[in-house]
Amino acid sequence: MTDKQTLNPPQRLLMGPGPINADPRVLRAMSAQLIGQYDPAMTGFMNETMARYRQIFKTNNEWTFLIDGTSRAGIESALLSMLRPGDKVLVPIMGRFGHLLAEIATRAQADVHTIEVAWGEVFQPEQIEAAIKRVQPRVLAMVQGDTSTTMNQPLGDIGAICQQHDVLFYCDATASIVGNDLPADKWQVDALTVGLQKCLGGPSGSAPITLSDKCVDWIRQRKKVEAGIRTADHQDGIEPFIRSNYFDLGMIMDYWGEERLNHHTEATSMLYCASECARIVLEEGVDECVARHKLHGDAMLAGVQALGLKVFGDINHKMNNVVGVYIPSEVNGDQVRNQMLNDFGIEIGTSFGPLHGKIWRIGTMGYNARKDTVLQTLACLDACLQANGYKGPSGEATLAALAYYHGQ
Amino acid sequence: MTDKQTLNPPQRLLMGPGPINADPRVLRAMSAQLIGQYDPAMTGFMNETMARYRQIFKTNNEWTFLIDGTSRAGIESALLSMLRPGDKVLVPIMGRFGHLLAEIATRAQADVHTIEVAWGEVFQPEQIEAAIKRVQPRVLAMVQGDTSTTMNQPLGDIGAICQQHDVLFYCDATASIVGNDLPADKWQVDALTVGLQKCLGGPSGSAPITLSDKCVDWIRQRKKVEAGIRTADHQDGIEPFIRSNYFDLGMIMDYWGEERLNHHTEATSMLYCASECARIVLEEGVDECVARHKLHGDAMLAGVQALGLKVFGDINHKMNNVVGVYIPSEVNGDQVRNQMLNDFGIEIGTSFGPLHGKIWRIGTMGYNARKDTVLQTLACLDACLQANGYKGPSGEATLAALAYYHGQ
Incomplete structure (x- = not known):
């Protein structure tokens, strides 16, 4: 027999590794009424949200938007779109979430190479560079803050190393963003995904992402517009298409971009939420x-x-x-x-x-x-x-x- | 320059094909404060939500839960978990969302066979059965209500045909559920996914799903527990693993089930929301x-x-x-x-x-x-x-x- 009442959560002070209590302003923002997904006001809200996350990530990347899912959805969309089957990826593992990156890359049928330090330690840039030289990966995938060990991996030198070796640098900063410094452009991060449920003060369920132009160019080579909305003007890319519709960043960009090509139906309440999380942080700085x-x-x-x-x-x-x-x-x-x-x-x-x-x-x-x-x-x-x-x-x-x- | 204000949506009466205005009670339910994902109260809420959607779907299926994403995420999780690369799937197409099912199955590297009727028509059971006999698919994937054409595909005879030919029957009822009859058990549907943003009266962003025991047994053959949380007690399945971590229904069931094995962090506000959508419908009947x-x-x-x-x-x-x-x-x-x-x-x-x-x-x-x-x-x-x-x-x-x- 099911309960006839609205769920009524007990009062908890959440002082674990996340999720934590949402800022009441975020909860209020989520309770705003919906509008249509192609309403000009909605287009404005999407653009505003993109602008806010550019500031959160300290980036000028045009392609800064939301993935509709938890932080793990953000990770999978990035890795699945950046890695073709067989592409080499290097994953330095310092805790549970490094294992997750390797796992997701394995599911994407990438050629996954890992290096590990003991839980409770971080990597030195020299270790990363030596492994890059040895493996010669297309992508380096690293976690910044791994809550499983509480370690914050220094990343200030990693982007330059990746640039030098022509490697795309992906970072999962779900647990660390706005709680620890991460200037995406200065540190030359090509792809960065996060979640709301840690320092951004919101619930899980939306994954902000930013992509460098170089990364976008790479992803666009695998462009595939879905049947049912494809027109004669749409050209497919030359590379093997991305093995997911939901996580195809090319299509998601077409939805967030000027063409506003139909893909998913944007999770409007979570967009209100993600936007308010960013607004509150930007108000503080x-x-x-x-x-x-x-x-x-x-x-x-x-x-x-x-x-x-x-x-x-x-x-x-x-x-x-x-x-x-x-x-x-x-x-x-x-x-x-x-x-x-x-x-x-x-x-x-x-x-x-x-x-x-x-x-x-x-x-x-x-x-x-x-x-x-x-x-x-x-x-x-x-x-x-x-x-x-x-x-x-x-x-x-x-x-x-x-x-x-x-x-x- | 970004706006300093909380997003302030204009008042709209949404009378298109969805999303529509959310029930104010749903918006209020979403504004409840968060609790931890392994809090006994949260476990209770997850179980309550499962029970409510069993009633919505008119099913006794144990495995009735939520996918954290839009309705399209529900579709992809079902097809990716039910179809191995190379498996035959039959997709009868009567509009845009039939094309979407075929597209998602193609991305899953299934062997996709389609039949089509003109937009504005539906299939006769005999057409489906003839195609099943010809193609001999593992899965039949059909849309119930396709908003692109406004057609409601009769499904009352389809499940029995699938049973007879040992085919798994997947149905996308995103746009039709609780607005049109769909008794999952009576109609022998093996997998059914929906969204909240149509007749359930909520925002997009959570995809309720139900799976028959037969479908679950099939999916469990591809079990793979992720590195970082795997123990010696975890046995992998014999079939090729599912090409997604986020959409691996086996792992998502382990998260919703008694083992409560960590996977994603449940999108708590959207769970409150999905649960309230169901509660309101059940209150009405x-x-x-x-x-x-x-x-x-x-x-x-x-x-x-x-x-x-x-x-x-x-x-x-x-x-x-x-x-x-x-x-x-x-x-x-x-x-x-x-x-x-x-x-x-x-x-x-x-x-x-x-x-x-x-x-x-x-x-x-x-x-x-x-x-x-x-x-x-x-x-x-x-x-x-x-x-x-x-x-x-x-x-x-x-x-x-x-x-x-x-x-x-």
């Missing part, structure tokens, strides 16, 4: 938004260290917006997380793969990168740990965070 | 909802006929929720549509392909299948036609619709 993530991330770090929790991974390359801590041996990790959720109303995260059951992940991102959320989380975690047999210090966490804020 | 679409669709039909507009296609097989009319030769079709939109605030549709510029399409669907919207649209279209040099009757349209309502 992208650099100011990154600085806010650093401030509150560092306060959280000071707090968990004062709690006596050991931080996971290379702290010099930690993402601003998430911290991993080892679960103390004397407590039951799942029991603590469950009590945090059910009794205190605060969600913190577990982890995947080799770190499953070993670390908790605590996020400070998007709308939840605030002083009050940091202090509430630390006070409650302190209390919850004590209630679960923790033998470490108590009463120090919020003081340390307050002291950190005071010193800034 | 599925059969009552279909009857409402028939009532208001027939009133609109009476009105446009009284206006002297010639109806497109086989009127005995018209979808309840949309009517096509020939654009009178003495008026400029785009000018009328533009004035309807800009001066009267009402959107009606144009068409695609062979019908482009020849017919208008007028919808009465979802939240907009109401008496007031029918009468407003007819009164304004009457006035707008007169303002644009139309030589046909005036003043008759709303009277005819009112008379129709009075006679019911």
